[in-house]
Amino acid sequence: MILDYVFFFRITGLTVGNRLNYLWLFLIIVIGICVNGYGYKGDLFFDFIEIFIFYLMYKKLTDRYLILGSFTIIFNVDIILDIIRTILLGIIIDSTSKNMMLNLNFLLAILSCLIIIFIIKKYSYKIKLQLSGDNKQIFLWLSCYLFLVNIIICLVYTETKHVPSVTVFFITFLIIQAIFALGIYRLIQKEQRQLIKKKDQEKLKQNQRHLEEYATYLEKSEDDLRAFRHDYRNILNSLKISAQEGDVQEVIQKLDKYTETNLNSEALLKYKDVNHLYVKSIKSIIIAKLTEIYNLKIPYNFECRNKIRKLPDHIDELDLVRIIGITFDNAIEESKALLAKDKKAEIQSMIYLDNLGEFEYEIRNKVQDKNISTNQIQERGFTTKKDHNGLGLANIKEIENKYPDMSISYMVQDGWFDFYMVIETEDGEEDD
Known part of the structure; x- marks a missing residue:
């Protein structure tokens, strides 16, 4: 006992x-x-x-x-x-x-x-x-x-002192069933491992595609900038005469025409500031989500002004990846719902690491319901999505409880839902 x-x-x-x-x-x-x-x-x-x-x-x-x-x-x-x-x-x-x-x-x-x-x-x-x-x-x-x-x-x-043949058969049948049940369970486990392995492989391939697309984007941006540098002197010379004659309107029109035909500003801003991220896991999830948002034609902006080479030592990278993934997914789902109703959608996000190592992450998106309860959405099982288990923000709450230095806040104001996370630490190092 x-x-x-x-x-x-x-x-x-x-x-x-x-x-x-x-x-x-x-x-x-x-x-x-x-x-x-x-x-x-x-x-x-x-x-x-x-x-x-x-x-x-x-x-x-x-x-x-x-x-x-x-x-x-x-x-x-x-x-x-x-x-x-x-x-x-x-x-x-x-x-x-x-x-x-x-x-x-x-x-x-x-x-x-x-x-x-x-x-x-x-x-x-x-x-x-x-x-x-x-x-x-x-x-x-x-x-x-x-x-x-x-x-x-x-x-x-x-x-039972005397065991009849029917009882023997019944017991034998139960034993065979038990062995069969154990075998079925092992087969289920084997099948699940294969499915998980296949899913992981597909995810790796998807991440590889995103990274290849990002690399293509960098090459395209470099070619565009190189072409612009080659042409800008000729452009300035052609505009000099118009400027000297005081025809400002003509200068503006020529600049607009060149920008429209030679520089795709939307494509150039697709991965803006992602090059400042040096933590591979965070960079990968950001690239994946920005690619998804871009392909869905949702207006967005991402900012990471300073270089981030490391995260706070006591924070598990995978926990931050989960938080970023969940919040981006929620913003994308809400934006898709707005676009389906011909309403304006937009996503704004930011990652920042200050000189003392304090890490900040914020994401904002337009919402349909302006009266969302920030307490209710964190409850396990709450969701506004059809056929959804509503575990996203509840899972974030569980991650937050693991780290005393992590603080997360939610706010709904003027038609925007704002998620803000800060990790306070004194172990950071300055990144130039």
Whole structure:
């Protein structure tokens, strides 16, 4: 019983906690001792008591799937070891004295404890990953099903002296089903890994396309600037006479015509200031989002006036990538909705790092609803989008809670939604 609780706390990462929890734990152990002589019926009753009390104790501290799944795994391990021990004792019962039988039973019990200790050290973390991953519901149901199969086998074995052929068939069928269910789960995991790998490869290809497009853009901009530098003296000479004669209007018209025919100002501003970003992960997500916005023909502006070569040391780059990705996606979705209604859309964004290392990120976009509640939009599950789970800003809230120096604010004013994030730190270095 003590090893089972060690197993539980190792999987969940919890601790016993306050003094009241120790009293509850002591009560559970007393109940376990009291029902010890009632066989598997008593064990089944005690298992439900255990799960119920532990769920009440820790439901606010961790996910319910982790609590329920941990116990079903533990119960399965206990029952399977008990079945193996019973089978071994049954094989040699006829050729063993009573004293030898007690000694053997004790040795097998010690061996079972050693096996549990090995499983705790070897597989606790892997079990936790299964119970907290994307397949946690499937894994929990599979574990519950295996527990049901095991407990039925044990009850039939201990309660029925004469096992009819129908019962044997039923138990065999359950075992085959359990093995089949385990096989199906492994196939699901394999298929998911392949899908994730394929998705990652597609994402890498997409990022590669964005980077190639950015490189093409830089080459095109360089060619345009080189051509402009080659021509500007001739242009100035042709405009000099008009300027000397005081014909300012003609000078303006010629300049406008040249700009319109030789410089595509919109294309030149497509990745403005992106060259100041030297953090590859941040630069990549910005390029991807600006490319998407440009292709959707949404008016936008991006600013990064100073060179950013590093981020605050205590901040995970991937967390910032997630925040930037979520906020840009929200702005793009809202802008697409406005354009669909023939309304004006616009996105403005900015990244800044000051001399002391304080990092700022801001993104603004026009919105349809001017009465958005900034508190409500951060709640998990809230969304204004059809068929959407509404986890974006709630996920940002969870990231913000990880960093004491990170501050995020939301504001809706004059038809604009404004997201502003600042990371205060004194570890930054000046970037010229």
